[in-house]
Amino acid sequence: MLITTTNSVEGHPVAAYLGIVNGETIAGINVLKDIGAGFRNVFGGRSAGYEDELIAARDSAIGEMEQRAASIGADAVVGFRFDYEVLGQGNMLMVVATGTAVRLS
Template sequence: MIVTTTNSVEGRRIDAYLGIVSGDAVMGSNLFRDMFASIRDIVGGRAGSYESLLQEAKDTALAEMVERARALGADAVVGVDLDYQVIGGDSKTMLMVGANGTAVRLAH
């Protein structure tokens, strides 16, 4: 499955637009992750635990979107956009990642 942020696939013609597909992932953080991120905020540096959580959320959202495109018989998803939200606050922080695109069938 080809997944691209562009509106076309270079060298391929889009034969049919099958509809908008999306995938979402809501990932909870935890007290220890938040505590270490707060320390990083003070002393500087990268928050590796949050980076890995963000990567996992992106991978999950994209995989869900691709699965929905496959169910429609798509060869590709074009115009992919990733959206990020932080939900909650204090000790109940959650990260939401949404992946949206257009499922298409490519000419062979």
């Protein structure tokens, strides 16, 4: 499945717009990762624990969006974008992947 941030695919005209598709993931950050991130906040540096959670949540959201697009017969998703939101007391991360499912000619 081709996923692109552009509104078209060069050399492949859109034959049909099938609708908006989304993939959502809500990821919780555990206490140990919070402690590690707290140390990084004091001493500086990157928080590998948080980065790993973010990457996993992003991949999950894309995968879910891709499955939904495939289930309605799409060849591609155009106009793709992410949205991130922190939920709760700051220990939950919501990632939403959104785009338009299309059939290419």
